[in-house]
Amino acid sequence: MTYQGVLTKMETEFSNPIQYYLVFDSDFINMNQLLGKTISIEFVKYQCLNCGLDKPIFRQGYDKQCFYNTAQTGDWIMRPELSTAHLGQEDRDLEYEKRVQLQPHIVYLANSSNVKVGVTRKTQVPTRWIDQGAHEALEIVEVPNRYLAGVTEVALKSYVADKTNWRKMLKNDNEDENLIEWRDHLKQYIPDEAAQYFIENNTETHLDFPVDKYPLKPKSLNIKKDLKYIGKLVGIKGQYLIFEDETVFNIRSNEGIVVKISV
Structure with missing residues (x-):
């Protein structure tokens, strides 16, 4: 076939x-x-x-021309702290940016090759973790827009990784981590503007890959x-x-x- x-x-x-x-x-x-x-x-x-x-x-x-012009590839996609829709400021297409940026976002910890911090729209949980090959993950902050998620991630990545080692992930070269302990440790580094959105009580999500x-x-x-x-x-x-x-x-x-x- x-x-x-x-x-x-x-x-x-x-x-x-x-x-x-x-x-x-x-x-x-x-x-x-x-x-x-x-x-x-x-x-x-x-x-x-x-x-x-x-x-x-x-x-x-x-293609190169579309990459530098379409709203779906603005710099704020990879760097959510650059989001400006909450200020009414356009990057490439304000209506699109409002739809994506002005909705609940999750800052999470995931363990694929190592413990890392990341950002995703709430509607993309657990899809984002699956795409990263994480075998365990935990939401730590839920904020109302992408900007707040971005500045939280920037603050936390001084204390925890923000990248996945794809080779280690594919070799399944990882160890189970207590993400709740990581969450509680990182709480002190969450920026003041996002502190009220810290998630106090939840449990890890575990993922099984075929x-x-x-x-x-x-x-x-x-x-x-x-x-x-x-x-x-x-x-x-x-x-x-x-x-x-x-x-x-x-x-x-x-x-x-x-x-x-x-x-």
Whole structure:
């Protein structure tokens, strides 16, 4: 069976284990059902997620021109402390920025390769943790807008990491941590403007990924260079497909690429 479409990040369902779906315009694949099967991935062309043109992807699924112009890739996406919609100030598209920024946001701790602090919209819990390959996570602050979440993250990342080591995450090279102890320790560093939003009492969320075999030395597939790859799927974690030969394919970093997948 063959499927073809433009890659966007896999949709997920929080269950035990996590369910993954690769969604195309006219079809979708439940990737969990492909575990243990040999599949081929073939590069077809580019398709910018904004303009739809066959132009080389620059970042996040967009060609260079669209990346620097579309509202979905403003600097405040990666650096939420730069959000200004709460002040009525436009970056690229104020209406879009109000819709995204002026809603409840969560500052959280997650453990994937190490304990890290992060920010996400409340509606993206636990999706954000799944995408990062975290096996445990805990909300620590819930604020009414993205700006407050951003300044809280900036304050806390002086005391805890804010990045995931993707190789350690894929090797499952991590240890269980007491995130409640981390939360209570970090409370003292939360900025005054966000202190009232601290979450005093909650429990960790634990996530189980569909992986039969973790790679010892993961090697990243560059489908744009290799054009075609064939391998046996043995796991899915974060937004990565894991193959028996220890090749890993990051769906998220290949958004905007049209591929043909054969099973």
